[in-house]
Amino acid sequence: MSTTHTSGTSTWTEKEIRQQPTSWLNSLKNIEGLRNGIEAFLAPLLQNNDLKIILTGAGTSAFIGDIIAPWLARHTGKNVVAVPTTDLVTNPADYLYAEQPTLLVSFARSGNSPESVAAVDVANQIVQHCHHLVITCNEAGCLYKNAVNSDNALALLMPAETHDRGFAMTSSITTMMVSCLAVFAADVINSTTFQDVATRSEQIIASQGNFSENLFGDLPFKRVVYLGSGGLQGAAREAALKVLELTAGKLAAFYDSPTGFRHGPKSLINDETLVVLMVSSHPYTRQYDLDLLAELRRDQQAMRVVAISATTSLEIAAGPHILLPAAREFLDIEQAFCFLIYAQIFALTESIKAGITPDTPSASGTVNRVVKGVVIHPWKG
Structure with a gap:
C-alpha cells in the first residue's frame, strides 16, 4: 500500500492529529482538578429527573453529541440528546420547552460561530430553568467569555493547543x-x-510513519462510504466530513449505519467506491456489522471494502482490514477515538494526494474555518 505522496509534516493538520493522545490526558487531568467546582454546578441539576441534557455544536462540534449521546444516556440514565446548534437556531420550538429544565452542553472550537452563540441566547429566552455547560478550546471566544460572565453557566477550557489552527477540527x-x-x-x-x-x-x-502511505490502499477512489452502528455512526459521519473538508469535495463522502445502508444508500456503490466499516466491539451489534461486511464483499461492486476492528473474525479476515493494536477490551465509545484517528490520517493523505493544502483546503474561500454569512434572526415565539 505504499505511495510516493509527500507527507503533511509541515502542516498544522498533521501536528494536531499527532498531539491528540497527549491533549486528551492533559484535559482529563485538568478536569479532575476542577471536579469540586464541576460537581457543585452539576449535582443540583442532575437531581432533577425531568432535566433534559442537550449536546450541541455546529458541524464537527455537533457530531460529538452524535457519538457520545447514546452511551451517555444509557450510562447515566438521564435524558441526553444530540441537537446541532444549526437546528436549534432555526427550529428552537422543536427542541426547547419553557417548562422543561434544560442543560445545554455547547461544544465549540472557536466559540465564535454565530449559531453557537445564538443557541445559548434562544435557550435562555425560551426555557424558564436553563443552564449551560460550555466546553471550548478558545478562551477568547464569545461562547467562553459569555459563559464566564453568566450566573447560569460553567465554562471548561480545553488545552490551548486544541484550538486547532488547521481548517479541519481534529x-x-x-x-x-x-x-x-x-x-x-x-x-x-x-x-x-x-x-x-x-x-x-x-x-x-x-x-x-510520516503519513505518506494511504492506509486504505492507494487506489483512485472517487467516493468513500463510512459505516458504523450506534454512536459509531456519529464517528462515521465525522469521518466522512473530514474527507469532504480536506479534499475540498474532490472525494465525495457519505456515511450510514450498516443496517440502514441496505435501505437505498447502498445504491451509490460503484467500482470507484471505498467502503470503510467501523466494526462494533459489542457482541450483539457486531453480528449486524459482520453480516453487511460479508454481503458487500460478496456483491463485488465496490473498489475496496475495508473493515476496522479491535479483533478479527472469519468475515473480517476474508478481505482488506485493519486491526487496532492489541489492548484490553474497549467499549465502542473508547474505540471511536481510535477509529477517528484512522479517518483523520486518511483524509490528510487524500488531501495531499489531490494536491490540496490541508490547512486551507478551500481555495475559493467559500468555506471558512469559522463560518461566515449567517444572519441570526430574533426569536419572537
Missing part, C-alpha cells in the same frame, strides 16, 4: 469529546482508564 473534537465523557461519567472515563486509549492511539499514529 484534536479539538476528540479532546472536547473525552472531556464531556469525563464530566458525566468519571467512573468510566478518567485519566487512569483513558491511558489505555491514549496508548493505543499513539501506537496507531506511530504505525502510520
Whole structure:
C-alpha cells in the first residue's frame, strides 16, 4: 500500500492529529482538578429527573453529541440528546420547552460561530430553568467569555493547543469529546482508564510513519462510504466530513449505519467506491456489522471494502482490514477515538494526494474555518 505522496509534516493538520493522545490526558487531568467546582454546578441539576441534557455544536462540534449521546444516556440514565446548534437556531420550538429544565452542553472550537452563540441566547429566552455547560478550546471566544460572565453557566477550557489552527477540527473534537465523557461519567472515563486509549492511539499514529502511505490502499477512489452502528455512526459521519473538508469535495463522502445502508444508500456503490466499516466491539451489534461486511464483499461492486476492528473474525479476515493494536477490551465509545484517528490520517493523505493544502483546503474561500454569512434572526415565539 505504499505511495510516493509527500507527507503533511509541515502542516498544522498533521501536528494536531499527532498531539491528540497527549491533549486528551492533559484535559482529563485538568478536569479532575476542577471536579469540586464541576460537581457543585452539576449535582443540583442532575437531581432533577425531568432535566433534559442537550449536546450541541455546529458541524464537527455537533457530531460529538452524535457519538457520545447514546452511551451517555444509557450510562447515566438521564435524558441526553444530540441537537446541532444549526437546528436549534432555526427550529428552537422543536427542541426547547419553557417548562422543561434544560442543560445545554455547547461544544465549540472557536466559540465564535454565530449559531453557537445564538443557541445559548434562544435557550435562555425560551426555557424558564436553563443552564449551560460550555466546553471550548478558545478562551477568547464569545461562547467562553459569555459563559464566564453568566450566573447560569460553567465554562471548561480545553488545552490551548486544541484550538486547532488547521481548517479541519481534529484534536479539538476528540479532546472536547473525552472531556464531556469525563464530566458525566468519571467512573468510566478518567485519566487512569483513558491511558489505555491514549496508548493505543499513539501506537496507531506511530504505525502510520510520516503519513505518506494511504492506509486504505492507494487506489483512485472517487467516493468513500463510512459505516458504523450506534454512536459509531456519529464517528462515521465525522469521518466522512473530514474527507469532504480536506479534499475540498474532490472525494465525495457519505456515511450510514450498516443496517440502514441496505435501505437505498447502498445504491451509490460503484467500482470507484471505498467502503470503510467501523466494526462494533459489542457482541450483539457486531453480528449486524459482520453480516453487511460479508454481503458487500460478496456483491463485488465496490473498489475496496475495508473493515476496522479491535479483533478479527472469519468475515473480517476474508478481505482488506485493519486491526487496532492489541489492548484490553474497549467499549465502542473508547474505540471511536481510535477509529477517528484512522479517518483523520486518511483524509490528510487524500488531501495531499489531490494536491490540496490541508490547512486551507478551500481555495475559493467559500468555506471558512469559522463560518461566515449567517444572519441570526430574533426569536419572537
